[in-house]
Amino acid sequence: MNGADAIIKCLEAEDVDIVFGYPGVAICPFYNSILESSIRSILIRTEQNAAHAASGLARVTGKVGVCAVTSGPGATNLLTGIATAFADSIPLVCITGQVNSALIGSDVFQEADVTGAAESFVKYSYLVKDASEIPRIFKEAFHIASTGRKGPVLIDVPIDIQNAPVADFTYPQEVNLRTYKPTVKGHAVQIKKVIQELEKAKRPILCVGGGVLLSDAQKELREFSERYQIPVVSTMMGISVMPTKHPMYFGMVGNNGKPYANRAMNESDLLIMTGARVADRAVSQPDLITENKVLIHIDVDPAEIGKNVGPTIPLVGDIKHIFRDMAKQTLTCEHDDWIETLQGYRETMEPARHPDPNYVDPAAFIRLLSEKMKDSAIYVADVGQNQIWSCAHHVVKKGRFLTSGGMGTMGYSIPAAMGAKLGAPNKQVVAVCGDGSFQMSMMELATMRQHNIPVKIVVLKNNYLGMVREYQHYTYADNYSVVDLTGSPDLEKLAGAYGLPFIRLTDMNGAETAINRFLKEDTSMLMECIIDPMDLVK
Numbered sequence: 111m112n113g114a115d116a117i118i119k120c121l122e123a124e125d126v127d128i129v130f131g132y133p134g135v136a137i138c139p140f141y142n143s144i145l146e147s148s149i150r151s152i153l154i155r156t157e158q159n160a161a162h163a164a165s166g167l168a169r170v171t172g173k174v175g176v177c178a179v180t181s182g183p184g185a186t187n188l189l190t191g192i193a194t195a196f197a198d199s200i201p202l203v204c205i206t207g208q209v210n211s212a213l214i215g216s217d218v219f220q221e222a223d224v225t226g227a228a229e230s231f232v233k234y235s236y237l238v239k240d241a242s243e244i245p246r247i248f249k250e251a252f253h254i255a256s257t258g259r260k261g262p263v264l265i266d267v268p269i270d271i272q273n274a275p276v277a278d279f280t281y282p283q284e285v286n287l288r289t290y291k292p293t294v295k296g297h298a299v300q301i302k303k304v305i306q307e308l309e310k311a312k313r314p315i316l317c318v319g320g321g322v323l324l325s326d327a328q329k330e331l332r333e334f335s336e337r338y339q340i341p342v343v344s345t346m347m348g349i350s351v352m353p354t355k356h357p358m359y360f361g362m363v364g365n366n367g368k369p370y371a372n373r374a375m376n377e378s379d380l381l382i383m384t385g386a387r388v389a390d391r392a393v394s395q396p397d398l399i400t401e402n403k404v405l406i407h408i409d410v411d412p413a414e415i416g417k418n419v420g421p422t423i424p425l426v427g428d429i430k431h432i433f434r435d436m437a438k439q440t441l442t443c444e445h446d447d448w449i450e451t452l453q454g455y456r457e458t459m460e461p462a463r464h465p466d467p468n469y470v471d472p473a474a475f476i477r478l479l480s481e482k483m484k485d486s487a488i489y490v491a492d493v494g495q496n497q498i499w500s501c502a503h504h505v506v507k508k509g510r511f512l513t514s515g516g517m518g519t520m521g522y523s524i525p526a527a528m529g530a531k532l533g534a535p536n537k538q539v540v541a542v543c544g545d546g547s548f549q550m551s552m553m554e555l556a557t558m559r560q561h562n563i564p565v566k567i568v569v570l571k572n573n574y575l576g577m578v579r580e581y582q583h584y585t586y587a588d589n590y591s592v593v594d595l596t597g598s599p600d601l602e603k604l605a606g607a608y609g610l611p612f613i614r615l616t617d618m619n620g621a622e623t624a625i626n627r628f629l630k631e632d633t634s635m636l637m638e639c640i641i642d643p644m645d646l647v648k
Contacts, residue, residue, distance in 0.1 A: 113241035114139035114272040116279055117205070118147045120248035123281045126176050128152060128167060128532055130160040134180025136207030136220060139272035141178070152532070152561055155553040157184050159525035161191020161262070162551075165200045166529025169512055170488060170537075172326060174255050175529065178205040182220030185266075189228055190519060195262045196231040197516025198347060199324055201255040202262040203248075204232075211239065211268040225266050233261040241274035245281045253285040258292025259411035260324050292410065296427035296435060303423050304382070305439045307404050311380035313448045314340050317363060320347030320515065321385020321409060322429055330433035331384065332356070337437070339445045341452055343371040345386045346501055350511040354504070360452055366498045366647060370455035382406045385429050387516075388418040408432055461648060470615050470639040472499045472570050476542070479568070480505035482625050484538045488512065488530045492523035492543035495576035498647040500542055509537070521550030527565045528558060538566070538632065545571040545598055552599075555608040555636075564634045569601060572643040580646055605636040613637045 111119075117140055121129070130152045133141045144151050154160040157179045164175030175195075179188050185206040195202045208214065209221045225235040234254050236247050244267075251263040308314060322331055328351050335342050335358045342352050343363045352359035361368030363375055375381060381403055388407070407414075407421035408429060415424045425432065465471035476499055483489070485507040491500035493514055504511060512530065514522040527541035548569045558565055575593040582590050605612035615624050615637065628637050 111276045111279055112139065112143075112272065113238075113244055113267065113274050113276060114143040115146075116241065116244040116276045117248065117267070117272070118143045118149065119279055120245055120281060121149060121176065122147060124174065124248070124252050126174075129176045129178050130154050130163040130529065131178035132157050132160060132180065132184060134182075134184050134207060134220070136181035136209060136269045137178055137184070137205070137272075138207075139269060140205065140207065140267070153557065154525065155557055157187035158191045159521070159551055159554055161188055161195055161202060161204060162519075162522050162525035163529035163532075164202050165191070165195050165198075166490065166512060166526035167533035168200050168202060168529075169323075169526075170510060170530045171533040173533075174201045174203055174252050176203050176205070180207045180220070181209055181224075182222045184220075185224040186222050186227065189224075192228055192262045192264065193231040194514050194517045194519040194522065196233070198320060198514065199260045200262070201260040203251050203255055204262055204264045206264065206266045207272070208237070208266045208268040210270045212270070214268065225264060228264050231262075232264045235264040236266065238265065238267045238271050241271050241276050242278075244276065245279060249282040250285055250287065253287075254290065258290075259321075259409075259414075293412070293426045294428045294431055296408075296425050296432040298435075300423060300425045301432065301435055301439065304406055304425060305436065305441050307380055307406065307423065308338070308340075308441055309443055311404070311443070312445070313378045314380040314382070314443075314445065315374055315378040316340055316342045316382045316384055317345065317375060317386055318342060318348040318351045318384045319345040319386025322348060322351045325385065325410070325429040327385075327430035327433055328352075330430055330437070334433050334437060338441055338443050339449060341374060341445075341449060343375055345515070346513065347515040348386060349501060350506045350509065353508065354506045358449075360456060362501050366501065368459075368502070369461065370452065370459040373455055373459065374452050378403055380404045380406070382408065383421075384408045385410075387414050465645065466642045467617065469617060469642040469645070470570075470621070471618055472496070472639070472641050472645065473503045474618060475615075475621060475639055476500055476503040477505060478621055479540070479625055482622075482629055483509070483540060485509065487538040487540065488527070488534065490523045490527040490530060490539065490541045492541070492547035493518045493520045494544045494547055495580065495645075495647050496542055496544040496547070496570045498577075499570075502647075520547040523547065524551040524554050524565070524567060527567075528554060528563045531563050531565050538629070540566040540568065542568045542570065544576055545569055545573065545595055546575045549598065552604065555604075555610065558634050559608055559610075564632050566628060566635055566637070568637045568639060570639050570641050571601070572641045572645065573598065574643055576645075577647075583646070601636060601638045611635045614640070616640045
């Protein structure tokens with residue numbers, strides 16, 4: 111057995127069944143060894159998307175996503191995908207090949223200090239110097255990636271280490287890292303304080319983030335909300351914690367959120383931030399959420415609590431455990447008047463749209479698409495105007511909503527949707543993107559074709575980088591700079607080149623028929639929707 115064989119044995123021990131990646135000489139021993147295993151290797155068309163695809167798989171399965179690329183440009187191309195996963199706390203193990211150990215630091219062909227370059231956006235990184243250490247390193251990497259605040263771990267493996275003999279392979283049964291002991295169980299005294307404040311509150315609200323999904327605590331949170339009639343709002347990453355039409359759910363907060371969701375949070379007298387950073391996209395003025403209210407911040411990462419605003423009650427721990435423990439407490443409360451007030455806000459504060467009937471209205475289209483999608487479907491939104499329209503108008507039933515929140519990485523949706531489909535093959539998966547973000551990952555149509563990954567793709571086409579154009583509309587009085595996408599491909603011909611069925615929708619007439627056709631079979635299809643180039647997200 112050599113080091114590459116040992117890596118494969120480690121992945122098998124962690125029940126990894128899919129690796130996304132792109133080979134090169136420095137990672138060839140790994141890709142040679144993987145042929146002898148049952149692990150499926152997916153050839154992605156550019157390395158960044160290997161991390162995005164692994165992210166999509168991780169988010170729908172709860173497992174650690176795995177990707178593997180070569181040294182130099184392979185590793186540096188992967189960095190954006192790693193940073194994207196880090197910003198959204200997605201558990202990945204990213205394996206990069208490296209030049210011969212003896213040559214590191216010599217500026218040889220395809221050498222890059224990837225552990226140094228990735229330092230600020232990985233949970234931890236390893237440069238493997240001894241093949242016998244591979245089992246320990248991989249056991250630790252999977253543990254670190256999947257516990258506490260989840261995130262990507264990078265393992266850089268020189269080619270000589272991959273080829274070095276491993277005399278005795280033993281995969282560790284447990285991990286004992288002296289300096290890494292994430293808190294799981296919430297402090298009992300703090301939990302009692304939360305319950306005491308809830309009993310006094312007249313206008314409580316739960317603001318949920320992606321941490322609830324990462325903890326797989328949706329059921330516990332919903333039951334807590336329903337039992338004690340506590341309304342819920344979400345950050346962008348918290349969308350799909352609650353079904354969109356759940357009576358206790360009042361939408362997404364933030365600059366692009368629902369006005370009534372923001373008003374609910376502002377008027378509350380008790381705000382419980384749960385698995386969410388108090389970051390600018392959800393809370394543009396953090397100091398305001400502490401005015402005239404009790405702020406409780408629940409998070410598995412103690413570094414997030416108090417980082418942007420000081421809570422009245424900090425509570426560190428795994429959200430699933432905390433809400434199970436809170437459910438055991440005795441709590442008496444009544445919030446009928448508050449809920450009635452919020453329902454009134456929801457009915458009267460929905461922003462009115464005035465779409466041009468000569469184009470597809472993205473808001474109406476997304477709502478109709480959502481209604482027609484299966485209850486358990488996975489909707490993957492890209493970044494830009496399409497993301498904001500998706501957040502506002504996609505209707506979550508029992509499925510999931512995925513997007514790049516913290517980093518806002520264009521081109522995320524298609525590879526993430528591929529990973530999601532491979533992780534949940536029995537679920538319908540739809541990626542929605544703009545024509546700008548589509549062109550950042552359209553090469554993955556080849557991956558879908560090669561590996562038979564049936565993903566539905568919607569392209570909202572306006573021939574602009576729409577979000578930047580909208581910013582320039584407001585900020586620079588329509589003085590548009592470098593946002594015109596003239597020169598983009600004919601998507602019907604492009605779909606034909608990849609053997610994909612194609613639908614073009616130019617206005618809302620016939621939209622229902624087109625969507626029915628689009629969703630009818632579990633096969634890949636590309637749908638182009640022509641939208642008003644001057645349409646705005648608000």
